[in-house]
Amino acid sequence: MSGVWIISEKRRQSLELLNIGRQLADKMGTHAAALLYHDREHAEDCVSHGADEVMLLPPLAGEEPAESRIPAIAEEAKKGDPDLILLSATPRGKNMAALLAARLNVGLVSSCTQIDYDEGSKTLVMERLAYGGAAVQKVVCSARPAMATIPPRTYETAMPKSGRQGNIRELPSPSSSAIKVIERKVKAKEAKDISEARVVVCVGRGMEKEEDLTIARQLAEAVSGSIGCTRPIAEELHWLPEELCIGLSGIQVKPDLYLGIGVSGQVQHVTGIRNAKVIAAVNKDENAPIFKASDFGIVGDLYDVVPKLISELKK
């Protein structure tokens, strides 16, 4: 047996994984399979987007955590012996991937940004960032299956093809975990998902007071963009929710335009914006590292520059 497996619970993420998964399966001359969570419609969607086989995991009891599914998935992986298993590098995806890799005693490449199949040596070469984004690390997994987590939006979603056929089957019920979920707090999203935004206005530590976020919002409005922020703004000052925090340990964005205001440009933050088409920044410190990572930079006080920008944009 062989194959490229993707494991995902979200439609969009599964279609992104299927895009790269299908490409690799074709190169490797094998099939692509999707392991999903109890959603028939989603399963059929995956078939039309490139999955030859879909395995559906039965629903969980209310207090069971996602990791109750690990034993069943591991069993299935031992039987199916895939070449590669892909998950999304979201908190749950990363957790599930690490536990599954530990259970299978195989290598896992976390937050993988690129996967290539070398047909000569028949190996999968994967790329990821290291040292807070300062370095690119190329790795290979030495045990089978190879595993990787891939940050959302790294790949486009797969294109659907009508008339594609695939086998859908149910996996056995999950076991019970020692961990219990006693409460789920779904976060009310303050803004739209910034990983989807075409323009991101990012607020950094150069912003002096929480009230001044208004300036950033006005600028975001003028460029039809969404607000994001650096780690200190979300985690130390709590001015904005964590899901707007951009960087290595937060969200990776891929907008057409990233506009940083008062962002110094720590390497961990810059890692989260490296895929932006255009990076622009306003900072009063002309030596701020953000300028080295920017296409366009204005050296000036954001309190002076941003209002001018807004009125220029409205012209």
Place this chain on the structure above:
Amino acid sequence: MPTVIACFKWVIDEAYIRRGPSGDLDFSSVDYKIGEYDRNAIEEAVRLKEASGAKAIAVTVGMPEAAKGVKDALSRGIDEAYFIADSSFGNLDSSQTALILTEVIRSRIEHYDVILCGEGSSDLYAQQVGPRLAEQLGIPCISFVQKLSLAKDQLVAERRVDEGIEVITAPLPALVTVLPDINVPRIPGVKDTLMAGKKPTAKIIKDDLPPLSEPLVRTISLTSSRMERSCERFGTDAAEIARFVGSLRKKGVIG
């Protein structure tokens, strides 16, 4: 009296990494530090100790030079340390590190309630040592925790998941990986640092351990990740602002 173990890694401070002439990484003037996220694990262990009278133990695997890191950890309020050192331990993969930690915790630490790890090491950030260690020890693993408390025989944790937050209970012993926002690590005072060397540290060498396993992930290259950007500068007067906005429009990124 509960026992809390914090695992940490003594890593290269990425701020000192330079780009070599051919895109290679220049490590010639680097300094080392306790991994950013591991500092939160150490701080949380010390907080649990201060809240419940627990004993806080730190464990690290690394090169002999990491001895300084052991002192650093002890200066942050840890009571005793296990230091597993060998000059070949500079490039272990997460599975190897987890196996070494498993062996040492199993054979040397009779009783423990919670093992804390950072959400990832700040050098390679593979985010796997914690889950792999929990799997080897056969204990529950709760990742990405931003709030933690100990009750009798169980822990209560708030962990970050894709949709928001899950409040979790788990029986002890358990392993927890912590997010940076769980606490603000203290800066040790001079006295704390001077007293660190007087605390007990057990040093364990390679020969004390079973043979090292093979790595599951092999690094084939490590190069500088330079971003190619045009780095054009603008001033703040009206003409420059107009030129800036014009440049964005020309790129087609704003309407």
Place this chain on the structure above:
Amino acid sequence: MDFKFTEEQELIRKNVREFCLKNVEPIAAEIDENSRHPAELFQKLSDGGWMGIPIPQEYGGAGADFLTSIIVVEELSRSCASTGFTISTHAGIVCTMILLFGTEEQKKNYLTPMAEGRHLGAFALTEPGAGTDVMAVTTAAVLDGSDYVINGTKTFTSNGPTAGTYLVFAWTDKSAGRKGMSTFIVPREAPGFRVGEHFKKMGLRSSQTSELIFKDCRVSKNNLLGKEGAGLPMAMAGFDGGRIGIAAQCVGILQAALDESIRYSKERIQFGSPIARNQAIAWMIADMATDLSAARFLAYHAAWLKDQKLPFSKEAAMAKLYASEAAMRHTVKAVQIHGGYGYCKGAKVERLMRDAKITEIYEGTSEAMRMVISGTVLR
């Protein structure tokens, strides 16, 4: 020879640096501009145990060697020379003098609260008519029953407005010449004591400086530090340690000037390339880096001698002389490298240059240092 720091010293340097980046650097320009004593910062310094570094733990300090305390002064000064100096005067001179010469009771009542960081100490020798010439002091103390009664005015007293404990020098027997001056521990609440005029300074502006006025100021005879008549030798011993502190402060200023100059000269583009590529600029930076190393080694060596309990007066004077003149010389160059930007408020080098000047003046002028050094080598 061994030029290696201990692991503890290396860790402590990193910790102070982190403390400074978080707590000192962000306010340094503001407290300079407003000549403000940052009480909130000193609270953090005392919470972190940074106020009594070279004082034994039994008296509330950290129990570190003098070299370690010098590293801390250097790193604090790299972010804010005023803060580095305040700590240096407090711990390196006032606390250290009570440790060296105080009775057990004085150590308990005055040293311990200061080393724990509950309040600052100040050193009061200089008077309107007595600077380098200490014999021109006019403040006098007379024994009256079980109290000494002090009369006189001190000036340019660092930490004057903010301290809780003052070491005050006064004649107890003017006719005995150099053996007639004594040192008194004066608590702020002593009757007859008040803080006079606050001075507005060119630099080191967040360090508070004032006159001290003693009008029939009464302190118990238990507040005499050491023996009657032993004041001047004690003051000299205090100065010797203090001068190493000033040298360390200068090393911090120099390091900051170098950091800023390297950063700016690599970023600033003129005639199509960074100004660091001009030899005129590159050589200024080479000289700055070289003098920084020289000043640093002189300061560390003097501190090391003190820790080894070897004579160090001459080396302390040399360290202070060299480091302070190097700091002045190179902060001027740093402003030059920054051009017009360096001359404007908001540029760190502008503050560094103003802060550097005082180091050639206080705790013994450069001229006084040359007197000490030549006096020793020509003996």
